[in-house]
Amino acid sequence: MQPLTESDIRSSFVNAMPDELAQLPIPGLHETLWNEREFLGWRDPQAARRGYMVSWMDDKPVGIVVRAAGGSLRPGIAAMCSFCHSPQPATQVRLFSAARAGEAGRNGNTIGSYICEDLGCPMLIRTAPPHLNPPATIAMRSESLLARLHNFTADIMKTA
Template identity: 60%
Template sequence: MKALNEVDIRRSIVNASKGEIERMPLPGLHEVLWADREYLGWRDHGAPLRGYLVHWVENRPVGIVLRAAGTSMRPGISAMCSLCRTPQPSDQVALFSAARAGQSGRDGNTVGTYICADLACSLIIRIMPPASPMQPDPAKVVVQRAEGLLTRLQNFTADIMKTV
């Protein structure tokens, strides 16, 4: 992923008002290892149900504001993130919704999906699987996971930006 700065991030948000964007807290950008990410994702510590994702679509960053569901899945079951497709305990996956961009979002239309609760899919996909006779090159697995994650994220973002 190409590096982003505060101005890039704030300008990239497609589904929030100017006031919401101005009040949006940012993560510590100086700590981000950009080469190890497909997107930048973070939760708002001041509003725990709010999250943000920013990624590059062609040559411009596109950001979305997310809202986590106020309830969680039943404890003790497995859940799968729709972006990284990693099965995890249910408390580590959350249903997030995002207002659609433009008038449609202002009218209350949203898109939702299950995503890693900490929005750290880029880190999770980089956990190397053990080499095996069926998959002798774990690095190839990580590359395939990254490509799939980006494709699913771009589809989710495209759905949010669609005018209904």
Template identity: 35%
Template sequence: MHALTEAQIRAAFVNATRRERKSLTLPPDFDEIDWEKRDFIGWRDPKLPLVAYLIAIVDDEPVGVMLRLGAKQPRRRPQCSLCEDVQLPNEVVFYSAKRGGAAGRKGDTLGTLICSDFQCNANVRAKPSKIFAGEDPEAVRLARIESLRTRTEGFARRVIGED
């Protein structure tokens, strides 16, 4: 992912009002983000515990999605829809997002399961587990990174209405 400025981040959101974009809190580690190791950026708003943000790259442009933490969470530990890691060291939660444009203004939303604190970038870059024994570990890692990019872009496209 290429580095983004604060202005680019605020302008990227397709399902947030001007006021929401202006008041969003940037990631706490914004100045230290290693953009080379990110396929997307995601963070929870420390001022608004039920709000989170995700920025993916779609057609070489940042697309921001404002997310809301679901009130009711799954009983069993689900699999993250983005990294699809089966040996997660972290919690997976349900997030919903207003669709962009007219659909979102009418109340259309969609939901997905994501690592609660957006650890997906690190999860796909970790050494592959024993279930991949016999395969080239670096090839597995690169395939997982590419799959994360594809699924994240697909989610952003669904929010914008490009199903």
């Protein structure tokens, strides 16, 4: 992933309301390992159910605001994130919804997906031991993750 600046992030959101942008917390960019990310994802410490995801699409950053559902999946079962396809305990996957861009979103039109609760998909695709996760596997998982995120984001951006 190409590095992002605070200005890149603040101007990238396609489905944010003005009040959300005014309160947008920026994560520690100086600590980010950009070459180990497909997107920048973080949860809002002041609004527990809100999260943000920014990725590069067509050489520009595109951000989306997501909201976690109030409940979680039943403990004791397995679940899979629809972005990184990492199987994990159900309590670590959450249904997130995102308002569509423009008037549709202002009218309450949303889409949803089950995503890692901490929005940490880029780290999860790299966590297996090296002998089980060689660079070629990571590259394949990275491409797939980015394709699924871009499809979700493109769906949010549809105006009709």
